Amino acid sequence: MKNILLKLQLLTLVVGMLMVSSCDVDPVFDLDNPSLASLTSDPDGAQLQVLVTGLEARHRAFYGSATQMFGSFGREVWAYFGSDPRFISHWLGVGVSDTYNDFFASNGTYLTPYVAVKQANVLIDAATASTQITAEQRSGYLGFAKTIKGFQLLWPLMQQYQNGIRVDVNDPLNPGPIVGYNEAIQAIRDILDDGYSDLQKAGSSFNFSLTSGWAGFDDPAGMAMVNRAIAARAALYANDFAAAKTACEQSFMDMNVDAASSEKMWTGPQLVYGESPDINNPLYYVYDQPTNTILICHPAWVEDALPGDARLNKVIERVNNVVTNPGLKDVNTGDLLEGKYQDNRWATNTSPIPFIRNEELILIYAEAQLMTGSAADAVNTINIVRNTWGVGDYTGGTSQDELIEEILFQRRYSLWAEAGHRWIDLRRTGKLDADHVDLRDGGVLFQQVAPRTSEINWDNP
Amino acid sequence: MKDSLTKVRLLVLAMLLFSSAAMAQFTVTGTVTDEGGEPLIGATVLAKGTSVGTVTNIDGSSSLRVPDGTETLVVSYTGYASAEVPVDASSSALVIVMKEDIAKLEEVIVTGLASGVKRSNSGNAITTISADELTGTTRQQTMDGALYGKIPGVNIAANSGAPGGGINIQMRGVSTLGAGSSQPLFIIDGVYVDNSVIRTGRTNVNGASGGQNASSQDDASNRIADINPDDIERIEVLKGPSAAAIYGTRANAGVVIITTKKGVAGQTKVSLSQDIGFAKGQNFVGFDTWDTEKVNNYFGGDPDELAALQAAQSEGRVTDWEEYFYGETPLLSNTQLTFSGGNQKVQYYASGGIQTEDGIIKNTGFDRYSGRLNLNANLSQRVRASFNNSYYRTDTRRGFTGNQNNTGGSIGYTLAYTPSYADLFPDENGVYPDNPYFNDNPIAIRDLGKNDQTVDRFISAASLDIDLWTGSSAFLKLKMNGGVDYLSSNTFVYFPEILQHQRASANPGDVMWGRQDNLNTNIQTFLQFNTDAGDLNLNTTLGAVRLHQESQFLLERGRGLAGGQTNLRWAKVASVHAQQNTEVTDLGYVAQEDFNWQDKVIASVGVRFDRSTLNADQEKYYAFPKASLALNLTNFDFWNVSSVNQFKVRAAYGETGGLPNYGVTFESLSPQLIGGALGGQVGTRGIDPNLKPETAAELELGVDIGLMDNRIFFEATYFNKKVNDLILDLTPAEATGITAIATNAADLENRGVELSLGINPVRTSNINWFSRVNWWTVESEITRLDIPTQTVGGFGVSLGTYLIAEGFSPTTIVGLPGGTENPGGFTVYGDRQPDWQMSWYNTINFMQNFDLSFLFHYQKGGEAINLSALLWDDGGTSPGWDDDKDGNDQFDGLDRLLDWAVNNNTGAYIEETSYLKLREVALHYTVPSSVLGNGFIKGLRLGVSANNILLWTSYGSYDPEVSNFGTQPIAANIEVTPYPSSRRMFFHLKADF
Secondary structure, eight states: OHHHHHHHHHHHHHHHHIIIISSSSOOOSSSSSSSSHHSSSSHHHHHHHHHHHHHHHHHHHTHHHHHHHHHTTTSEEEEEETTTTTHHHHHTTOOOOOOOOOOTTOOOOOOOOHHHHHHHHHEEEEHOOOOOSSHHHHHHHHHHHHHHHHHHHHHHHHHHHHGEEOOOOSSSSOOOEOOHHHHHHHHHHHHHHHHHHHTTOOOOOOSSSSOGGGGTOOOOOHHHHHHHHHHHHHHHTTOOOOHHHHHHHHHHOOOOOOOOGGGGGGOOOOHHHHHHTTTTOTTTOOOTOOOOOOEEOHHHHTTSSOTTTTTGGGGOOOOSSOOOOOBBTTTTTBOOBBBEEEESSOSSOOOOOOOOOHHHHHHHHHHHHHHTTOOOHHHHHHHHHHTTOOOOOOSSSSSSSHHHHHHHHHHOOOHTTTSSSHHHHHHHHHSSSTTTTTTTTTTOSSSSSSHHHHHHHHOOO | OOOHHHHHHHHHHHSSSSOOOOEEEEEEEEEEEEETSSSSOOOOEEEESSOOOOOOOSEEEEEEEEEEEEEEEEEEEEEEEEEEEETTTTTTEEEEEOOTTTTTOOOOEEEETTTTGGGGGGGGOEEEEEEEHHHHHOOSTTTTGGGTTTSSEEEEEEOSSSSTTTEEESSSSSSOOSSSSSOEEEEEETTEEEOOOOOHHHHHHOOOOOOOSSSGOOOOOGGGGGGGGGGGGEEEEEEEHHHHGGGGGGTTTOOOEEOOOOOOSEEEEEEEEEEEEEEEEEEOOOOOOOHHHHHHHHTTTTTTHHHHHHHHHHTOOOOOOHHHHHOOOOEEEEEEEEEEEOOSEEEEEEEEEEEEEOOTTTTTTEEEEEEEEEEEHHHHHHEEEEEEEEEEEEEEEEEEESOOSOOOOOOOHHHOOTTTTTTOOTTTTTOOOTTTTSSSSHHHHHHHEEEEEEEEEEEEEEEEEEEEEEEEEEEEEEEEEEEEEEEEEEEEEEEOTTTTTHHTTTSSSEEEEEEEEEEEEEEEEEEEEEEEEEEEEEEEEEEEEEEEEEEEEEEEEEEEETTOOGGGGGGGHHHHHHEEEEEEEEEEEEEEEEEETTTTEEEEEHHHHETTTSSSSOOOOOOEEEEEEEGGGSTTTOOOOEEEEEEEEEEEEEEEEEOOOOOTOOEEEEEEEETTEEEEOOOOOOOOOOOOOOOEEEEEEEEEEETTTTTTTEEEEEEEEEEEEEEEOOOOOOOOGEEEEEEEEEEEEEEEEEEEEEEEEEESSEEEEEEEEEEEEEEEEEEEOOOEEEEEEESSSGGGGEEEEEEETTTEEEEEOOOOSSSOEEEEEEEEOOSSSEEEEEEEEEEETTEEEEEEEEEEEOEEEEHHHHHHHTTTTTTTTTTOOOOOSSSSHHHHHHHHSSSSGGGGGEEEEEEEEEEEEEEEEEOOOHHHTTTSSEEEEEEEEEEEEEEEEOOOSSSSSSOOSOOSOOOOESSOOOOOOOOEEEEEEEEEE
16 A cells, blocks of 8 residues: 555656656747748748738828828818827927927828838848749739839838938848938839839739729739829929929820819729728718817818819818817917818728829829920810819919919819828928918928937937 | 633633543643634644644644653744743643734745745745735725735836726836836746736727827736635735746746635634725816806807806706716625635635625726635645635726727716816717717716626646655655636627717727637646755755646627627628737746755755747746845844844845747738738838847845844845846837837846834733834836837827936936937936835734724825826816916916927926825724624624725826826826726624634
8 A cells, every 4th residue: 555655656756747847848939920931931922912912001001191191281181180189289380389209190101101111122022032933923023012112112201301211221220321302212213113114024914913992003014104103203203304294104194084084083093991800991081970080171272262163072061060179279369270171082981092193193294394394285284184173274374483383273172182292292392381371270381200219319329 | 801701711611621641642731822812723733843733623722642751832823923832741721822923933935936934034025915914904906906005115006996906016126128027927826827918909999099008008907806815815925036036037027926725624614704885086186167257268258168058057967077977986895705624634715705896987897706615635644735726707897988089988088178067968868969079978988888808717726745755854745736727808898889989980889809718827846855964954946847828819899880789790890800829838947955054044045947938049948046045143142132032134146037028029920901802011020039038136135133022023125136138129210111129128227125114012911003114115227228218108208208218217207398418308207116115004903802903105206197187288177277376377277288288398297196095994893702602603803994095195186006008017107087096995794603
């Protein structure tokens, strides 16, 4: 009996020690997600597709923020977002006289597009490393990735403007320097040109699929037109009007538009939305609900419009629920400024949004014509837009400055609340001032946003 | 008089007992009582130098046959100084009066995973909390909440007043900057227990995202709240690495060792206790009143507002919203039934408890149902086993307070903008009017919204002790223990489609269903070899430990709900909001040697080697050494100061680890659906392949002095806890699309002093007064920072954030305006950690049967970011908003707001958090046994008590203890209209049968 007990004890001892120590410890990996390395070492088409669609998802993320913040800067909109007073006090410069490092809610046009750039760079690296695709297929991936990368890099540059930005950002621990505006815009144009040339070598179809937002542009030829549309915008921002003109011509620009075919103005590649787990159209708000969280059209945009301008249908008056914000007061009377007009462009919260479209290209073309010395051609082009929206031919003066004012005016209505054109346009033409912007809110006009702390710190360890 | 009555009774009892002088044994009989003459049940009586012993019965009496030649009996009882009584064959009817061990010198405290030492021999300052101190006076909602002010060196703060806990415990300063766990490790009967905070998704439903740590704005509590405090016999707190080194790689933030109650051999004891009480809001801000003048001042005389005010006045519905929402008087009830007993072979302790507490906001509350069975068995002379099992179910209803965005899904936030005359009451059809001042009607949010969590939890512990070999002056033991902690959590967050803000969304109606299963299993096996070598006792322990953790988390969301439905199938849009599966394994080996030379010199050295799958190098073992030395000067022959009965100097050094958070060693993609296609998004987190665990090294020096028979006991401890290789997120240039790479980038140092003075100023038969003052302070400083100065936590610099910079405490609060004199270019506004804290605990036993106790807790200094005040100023609700006390012709509320907004003075809303709280006060009456006689009821105790009854503070909100982001290593003390804290009052009844 004693012996058995002793043996039992010894057995327990041995078993116990074994249980604790000699069991193997299996290495633990992410149980929920694929690792980056698995998609970049030697990816096949299915793995590259994951990165391509991921790039589409990253690509659309800037739009809401750009429209809200740049739109507030240029007084296209007021962000009645009642939960944080800084949407008014900081974005409009009512409570602050200038932006500051890590400015309030400014990541959407800085980090967000750079995250898309990161995704594009990963796709470029992955497609370059893949041995499972043909050279032609690879060019398709590269052309698409570079087109998006060039487009996304415009956003931090628009935000930082003369502060400049980094363009060489592939190695997180060894990024390139912050370069000035001119160098940055040139680098972006080079990336776009590079992508364009890749697309020329990409055959007739892609080895990957794109969402319905790219309908009509989802092959190398279509993507090349999108690439040129973006290049036209970049050339405009670089004041390279000849190039802008050429790029417009190589793009999907279609000047054969009139009032009866005004939907052609909206032609262009779109950002698509859906219900969760997809994301909703960031500009959609249910009509006339009692809420203190809504993006509102600046009243001056309605007040300054030409009679009969069909573009006024982009907004709709809130009949029952005028919105106010305690921080938003008329600087002259001290009364609360009422938000009366809300966005009326989107039928549902899943409506797609074109991120660059024909109407902008036509207006870029008009400006390029003007600046390359063809004022009369410019007026004709402007009139395509005017007649489409029912405001008749242009009858004003034809000096360069008068026509620039006219183009800016048309851009204000044609491109309202489309990721902040007004602010960018006034700034690049040197007209970002109280003569061009209604400042009844008592705020100030920012030229650009102060640099990010992380960027300053990186350069000043 | 009463005293002598009892003595007579005991004498009679004793005379009935019989003593024998026959054979080679003789029998000793006697009674063991406390100083008040009350019998002590279950005291251990041992013949010194033998293993012959017994325990006292229900009368406190016992009879023991001891071997001839026995000269001394050793009597011991938890909480009392052990007594040695000379006996011989003629001894009879001994009355042994035990003295309370005020300084707890006899208490055995841990030094190793399989070894302990008497406190009088300990090289560390280890605080223990007894059941009496924990639950004996009043009723705190959770176990961690009952520790307030009781442990020098430990700062404890509630995150809000919401029912169901949520507490931040910080031991000896800052242990991590957020990479590892900032909360101590909790061990219950040897089982590693889960103290995680489970995501509910509330932050997504009410939009309280924004700010850093967005997901932690769920206002969920840490799961130690599940544990029933009534089951706890004792808590030992290993505050720093010098003591906690035995727990190795997870012990940087300290260890809390909890021992549950056990049965005692002897008569069956049945005990029923009932606490019943109520709670009231502790401290209201007092929102500004609205009259015509105020409407003119705030709304610029808006005629609509004036009309609304007049309508409300004439209809008599101008309401003090604080009183209305936070003014409930909920019932608090706690019922505990325990059975315990057993024989020499098997002892058991069984308990069942029901605690139900509603909150001071309607439809909130916390209920706990618990059951426990603890078994101890002597399987043979040499084998002992124990098996402790418990089940808990907690229901937590925390409602909607704190932060929100664009939803109105926070009562407090909405009230900041809602004047007293707002028309919010539902009409006769139960329709809630829209709130014109904010996104939603807070009454509707309170009545219709749901934020509920149910947790079911099993904790089982088993242990086996085997005497493998016993020699004359040596023994070899095998000790094994292990256990399982399984918890299953179900959460439900719901906003029905009829709510104002839901109607404004494309898919009205929002529901979030969450489920989490956590399983911890751990096992350890130790060999203990103890031997005497002359005057030196040597104790060697060797062992291995293993911990495995698994969890599965799933959060599903449905939007666009069919009328009144909450099932996901009734949602137009149902989706998986989050899913995470995790798995972690730690493995460690331990060796330790303890030396004791005649209780004069006591030393211990040990080392633990640990590996963990949380480390970047999952196979590497990291070493955590420790050593301690205690010198009991009073035990040396040269000591001749008789009034000083203990004078111990001690020193201890130890190292512990802090593991990286799960996931920081992975570089993964996240899925995103877009237009029907599924993409993989490259993350914004990079990885550092050389990442090591954080390590803390602590040197602790102290002295313990007992005077006048330990009636005055003084402990002083200095510690220097350095935390090295702190893991911080290196923020690369954000243009790279990578925002964080976890890397070992900093060191910090915490220096502190802990003083504890216990005195027993009055000890007569009528009054026994014990008083203890604790005072402690800690200073933290970052001594190395390899990455740029950075800020963490909060809602951006302009609303106050924390600075991580060399030479500064990591809990430094900074904000705007920018300045060049400080790193990062910010203005320093204070420090979250207080300058010092102090507590004063008293128990007074008077007239034999009355016990009065109270605990004051004072915190000096410390700052918090009070964003509630910002919202109140913005919404015109702050008290005295349109006063002009400074006479600058501008309303005071506007003054502060503009100071913040225009002058960029973040400091306008940063406030000092000094406070004095009367944490606990209680008066209990024990009905003397002479009154109860020999009836059915053998013991009866009645009492009244209160907790958090008084608060003195200049802090301008509900409670200076606050954390919008929940339990945080750094970024606590940020307030956004939290659930107000409450004071609680109880009546207690406890009967033993």
